[in-house]
Amino acid sequence: MVSIEVWNASVDFPIFDAKSRSLKKLALGKVGGKIGSEGRVPIIEALHDITLSIKEGDRVGLVGHNGAGKSTLLRLLAGIYEPTRGSSRITGKVAPVFDLGVGMDPEISGYENIMIRGLFLGMTRKQMEKRVDDIAEFTELGDYLSMPLRTYSTGMRVRLALGVVTSIDPEILLLDEGIGAVDAAFMAKARDRLRDLVRRSGLLVFANHSDETLIEFCDSAIWMDEGQVKQQGSLREVLTAYKGHDPFEYLSPETLARISGEPVLSTNGGE
């Protein structure tokens, strides 16, 4: 059963400036005794006392101001940061799409980058070779895939990154902001594919600032504020509280029908 459980987790970053990161300070500090606050490493509490439970089939939007802890929370959920206090349990194969520049080598071709990404996400070379055609078709990059990645536009990189993570049958998909750089047609395609993945067996956590994107991709939401969970509930509730107005009001009836149509299907598929 794919799930993420987090209990009272905190993430504290030690901020080593040049002084405290050096051995000299450590050695001299011992000799001289305690020098009040100067001897201690300042700490930034990026996440404070987070308790979460995300289950299979959930599509969670992550909202909050800049610096509210959305990216840190995603990294906690990916297992990159282990909580400094509290605990977390992640069951399932994690596929994160955070920074599009990282883990991608600009000098090598799209194909080779697909391979490396896939290997990083725990696939074998053979498995990736099988998926390359599928990814090429989904990303619509065609011959561009044999070009070095530095020739790609931002949108093309997003396509490649999404192509890889969605092709490997991940169970836990974690998306940070920044994938908004693709055009509307591809967005629709990506949405269908992500929903499909979540329906099969999986969950999605997506940090984003755009109402439209969140409405398209998610059905519930978490509002992060100053490193804490301020509100957790259905997307509509949370967005209304967060934005101060109900974003669903302005949606066209067709859009509403499309969004609300999906969860019904997904419960059917799940049972």
Next chain:
Amino acid sequence: MRDAWQHRELWGHLGWQDIKQRYRRSVIGPLWITISMGSTALALGLLYSTLFKQDLATFLPYVTVGFIVWNFILGVITEGTDVFIANEGLIKHLPAPMTVHVLRMVWRQLLFFAHNLAVYVVVLIVFFPALTKPYHMEGDTFTHPGITWNILLVIPAMALLVVNAVWVALLFGIISTRFRDIPPVINSFINLIFFMTPIVWHTGVLNTVTNGEGNWRILIAELNPLYHFVELVRAPLIGHVQSWHHWVVVGAFTIGGWALAFVALRNYRARVSYWV
């Protein structure tokens, strides 16, 4: 560690990629590694064989092999201290075992080593007659047997060196990520260590220049752990007498080093992503 083994295709691929990457736009590609090693070894061999009045036919192979092994050790130590710092982006964005970055680096260094072995093969062919019969090195009180089937000892020797490379990179990598003073410290002392280690000179010389009273100086060489690692791999390749105490010392370092690395890994593995 088991995770890292499951990821072997990943670091294997990445290590290869690193080498291909470096020479992507160059014409003769990775051959540059071999060429630069070859010219340095030749120059050092010529210079020091004259300085120490050694027979070029046996001293040039000695310097070449010593330098090739040293280059591997140097690469592991300097890049090992930097291994997590340099991979900050990957560590913060993709969940993968920490050891993946270390194994990728060691594998890359091993590939460099393999490139450099081409120089050894050339030297071996050129000086084959001189190396395959017993020979004497200036200053030694004994005769070296020349290359025999003992050359096969290089395989376990190199395996031990690689096993040690992994713990060195793990331990030094974790410490340097926390204390950023360590890489510059190591970089400034590593050249000194190069000259302190019998690579361009050999221990017999200490006997000659001090008229047999240089025992304390030989002790300095013996106290340098890198000497034992170099000697372990070098001796079989050029048919030198190999003392068993090198195996004992290296074995002790392997066990002690891994114990330390395991402790560091258990206690601080999760902290590395916070520190980078």
